[in-house]
Amino acid sequence: PICPNRSGCQVSLRELFDRAIILSHYIHSLSSEIFQEFDAQYSQGPGFFTQAISMCHTASISTPAGKEQAQQIQQKDFVILVIHLLGSWTKPLSHLITEARRLPKAPDALIAKATEIQEQNQRLLEGLKKIGKLVDPEIIDNGNYAVWLGLPSLQSNDLQSLLFAYHNLFRCLRRDTHKVDNYLKFLKCQIAYDGSC
Amino acid sequence: ESPPGKPIISKCRSPEKETFTCWWKPGTNGGLPTNYTLTYYKEGENIIYECPDYNTSGPNSCYFNKKYTNLWTIYVIRVNATNNMGSNASDPRFVDVAYIVEPNPPQNISLEVKQPEDRKPYLWIKWFPPALVDITSGWLILQYEVRLKPENAAEWEVHFAGQQTHFKILSLYPGQKYFVQARCKPDHGFWSKWSPVTSIEIPSDINMSD
Amino acid sequence: ESPPGKPIISKCRSPEKETFTCWWKPGTNGGLPTNYTLTYYKEGENIIYECPDYNTSGPNSCYFNKKYTNLWTIYVIRVNATNNMGSNASDPRFVDVAYIVEPNPPQNISLEVKQPEDRKPYLWIKWFPPALVDITSGWLILQYEVRLKPENAAEWEVHFAGQQTHFKILSLYPGQKYFVQARCKPDHGFWSKWSPVTSIEIPSDINMSD
Numbered sequence: 001p002i003c004p005n006r007s008g009c010q011v012s013l014r015e016l017f018d019r020a021i022i023l024s025h026y027i028h029s030l031s032s033e034i035f036q037e038f039d040a041q042y043s044q045g046p047g048f049f050t051q052a053i054s055m056c057h058t059a060s061i062s063t064p065a066g067k068e069q070a071q072q073i074q075q076k077d078f079v080i081l082v083i084h085l086l087g088s089w090t091k092p093l094s095h096l097i098t099e100a101r102r103l104p105k106a107p108d109a110l111i112a113k114a115t116e117i118q119e120q121n122q123r124l125l126e127g128l129k130k131i132g133k134l135v136d137p138e139i140i141d142n143g144n145y146a147v148w149l150g151l152p153s154l155q156s157n158d159l160q161s162l163l164f165a166y167h168n169l170f171r172c173l174r175r176d177t178h179k180v181d182n183y184l185k186f187l188k189c190q191i192a193y194d195g196s197c
Numbered sequence: 198e199s200p201p202g203k204p205i206i207s208k209c210r211s212p213e214k215e216t217f218t219c220w221w222k223p224g225t226n227g228g229l230p231t232n233y234t235l236t237y238y239k240e241g242e243n244i245i246y247e248c249p250d251y252n253t254s255g256p257n258s259c260y261f262n263k264k265y266t267n268l269w270t271i272y273v274i275r276v277n278a279t280n281n282m283g284s285n286a287s288d289p290r291f292v293d294v295a296y297i298v299e300p301n302p303p304q305n306i307s308l309e310v311k312q313p314e315d316r317k318p319y320l321w322i323k324w325f326p327p328a329l330v331d332i333t334s335g336w337l338i339l340q341y342e343v344r345l346k347p348e349n350a351a352e353w354e355v356h357f358a359g360q361q362t363h364f365k366i367l368s369l370y371p372g373q374k375y376f377v378q379a380r381c382k383p384d385h386g387f388w389s390k391w392s393p394v395t396s397i398e399i400p401s402d403i404n405m406s407d
Numbered sequence: 408e409s410p411p412g413k414p415i416i417s418k419c420r421s422p423e424k425e426t427f428t429c430w431w432k433p434g435t436n437g438g439l440p441t442n443y444t445l446t447y448y449k450e451g452e453n454i455i456y457e458c459p460d461y462n463t464s465g466p467n468s469c470y471f472n473k474k475y476t477n478l479w480t481i482y483v484i485r486v487n488a489t490n491n492m493g494s495n496a497s498d499p500r501f502v503d504v505a506y507i508v509e510p511n512p513p514q515n516i517s518l519e520v521k522q523p524e525d526r527k528p529y530l531w532i533k534w535f536p537p538a539l540v541d542i543t544s545g546w547l548i549l550q551y552e553v554r555l556k557p558e559n560a561a562e563w564e565v566h567f568a569g570q571q572t573h574f575k576i577l578s579l580y581p582g583q584k585y586f587v588q589a590r591c592k593p594d595h596g597f598w599s600k601w602s603p604v605t606s607i608e609i610p611s612d613i614n615m616s617d
Binding site for chain 2: 009010011015016019022023025026120123126127130133
C-alpha cells in the first residue's frame with residue numbers, strides 16, 4: 001500500500017496548516033458577514049452602536065499587536081494561544097445560537113450563520129490540536145479558555161442592552177476570528193516554511 | 198469448503214471533500230456463506246472502529262458521512278471476510294479525504310453565440326459547479342476544462358478554464374453544429390466524468406473576419 | 408475673524424497591516440492662523456495621546472509607525488483646530504486598524520506572448536507585489552486581479568489570479584494591441600488602485616487555432 005503522501009502515514013504539517021487556514025479564512029469571512037448583517041438589521045441610526053463597544057471576554061488572552069511582537073513569541077506558546085483564543089468561543093457561540101431566538105425580526109439567517117461558524121470552529125479546533133501535537137508533543141489543550149460571563153446580557157429584557165450585547169459579541173467574534181486567521185497564516189510560514197513563504 | 202479469499206478494497210472516493218465511500222471486491226467465498234466487515238483506525242490513534250454505514254452507497258461499500266469524515270488524519274482501512282472455516286483480511290488502504298476527491302460533473306451548461314459590434318463573434322460557454330458542492334467556503338476549489346468539436350469531427354478541442362465557470366471560443370465555423378462538454382477537478386484529486394453533451398448550431402451568416 | 412471651522416477626518420489607511428495613516432480636511436480657518444492637532448485614545452483605555460508624527464505622510468496627516476500601531480484595538484481619533492478666537496473638534500473617527508488595509512498596486516508588470524510548439528499561443532502576464540510589503544512572513548497575504556482589453560474595446564476582461572504573481576491569457580486576437588493592469592487586495596481588506604497601464608501588440612501571424 002502506498003501512503004497518500006510520501007512523508008509517511010500522516011497528514012503533513014504543511015497540509016494541516018493549509019487546511020486549517022482554509023477554515024480560519026472562511027470562519028472570519030462568516031464572522032464579518034454576521035457582524036455587518038446584525039448591524040444592518042438592528043442599528044437604530046448612525047453611531048448607534050459606538051456606545052456598545054466594551055471589552056471582549058478574550059481580552060485576558062494576551063495577543064501580539066503586530067508582526068514584530070508576533071515574531072518574539074515561541075512557536076509552541078503561539079499555537080497554545082491560538083487554541084485558547086478559538087476555544088474561548090465554544091461556549092458563547094452555543095449560547096448565542098440558543099438565545100438569539102429572543103431577538104426581534106426573526107433572525108433565522110443570523111442563527112444559521114452562527115451555527116455554521118460554531119461547526120467550523122469545532123472542526124478547526126480539532127485540527128489545531130493535531131497541529132499542536134506535531135509542533136510540540138507537550139502542547140495539550142488544558143481547556144484554559146477565557147471565561148465568558150455574557151449569558152445574562154443575552155437574556156436582557158431591555159432591547160437596547162440586548163442589542164448592545166449582541167453587537168459587542170459579534171464585534172469581538174469578528175476580531176478574534178481575524179486574529180486566529182492572521183496568526184495561522186503567519187505560523188504556517190514560520191513553522192511549515194521555515195520563516196519564509 | 199475453505200476459508201474465504203482475500204477481499205480487495207477497489208476504490209475510495211469523495212465527491213465533495215466532506216464525505217467519502219470505499220468499495221471492495223469480495224474474494225472467493227470458499228463455498229460457504231461469507232460475511233464482510235470494514236474496520237478502520239485513524240493514524241495517531243489505536244482505537245479500531247467499524248464501518249458506520251454499509252447501505253447508503255450500495256453493496257460491498259462503506260459510507261462515511263460528514264460526522265465520520267475527519268479532515269486532519271489518515272484512515273487505515275481493512276475489509277475482513279469471514280465464514281465458518283476462517284477469515285481473511287484485505288491489505289490496508291490508507292485514505293486522506295483531501296486526496297480522493299472525484300467530483301460529479303459540472304451542470305447546466307449553456308451556449309450562446311455572441312456578436313459584439315467592435316469585435317469578432319465568439320461562442321460563450323457557461324456552466325455551474327456540480328450539485329451539492331459548497332465552493333463558497335474555499336474548502337473545495339474546482340478547476341474546469343471544456344471541450345468542443347464540430348459534429349463530424351473526430352477529435353475534441355480541449356480548453357482549460359481555470360476556476361472560471363465560463364469560457365470564450367473565438368475560432369468558429371459558420372453553419373456548423375458543435376458539441377460541447379465540461380468537466381471539473383479539485384486542486385488535489387481526480388477529474389470528474391465529462392458532463393452530458395450540449396450542442397449548438399453556429400448561424401451561417403455570422404461574419405468571422407474583422 | 409472667527410473660530411476655525413470643523414475639520415473632517417477624510418481617510419485612514421494601512422498599506423501593509425503594520426503601520427497606518429489618517430488624513431484630515433481642514434475647515435475654514437476663520438481668517439486667522441489655525442493650528443491642527445490629532446488626539447486619540449484606545450478602546451478600553453482613557454489616556455489621551457497625541458499624534459506621534461505629523462510629517463511622514465505629508466500635510467494634514469498623522470502617521471502611526473509600527474511601535475504605535477496595534478492591529479487589534481479600536482483607535483478613537485479626533486482632529487482639533489485652534490486659533491486665537493477658539494477651537495473646533497472633528498467628529499470622532501473609530502479606526503479598527505485590521506480593517507483599513509489597502510495596499511499599493513502591484514509593480515513591474517511584464518507581458519510576453521509565448522508560442523509553445525505543442526500548444527496554442529498565450530499571453531504571459533507577470534508582476535511583483537507592491538514595494539515595501541513583506542509577503543513572505545505570512546503576516547500579510549495578497550491576492551491579485553488582472554484585467555485586459557483590446558485597444559478599442561469598451562469593457563475590461565477581469566481575471567482573479569489568487570495569490571499567484573502571473574497569469575496566462577489564452578483567447579487572443581492576432582494583430583491586436585492589448586492594455587493590461589493588475590491590482591491586489593489583502594485576504595481581508597480593500598483592493599488597491601489598478602497599476603499603471605502596460606500594453607503589448609499581439610503578432611498578426613500567430614496561429615490561434617490548433
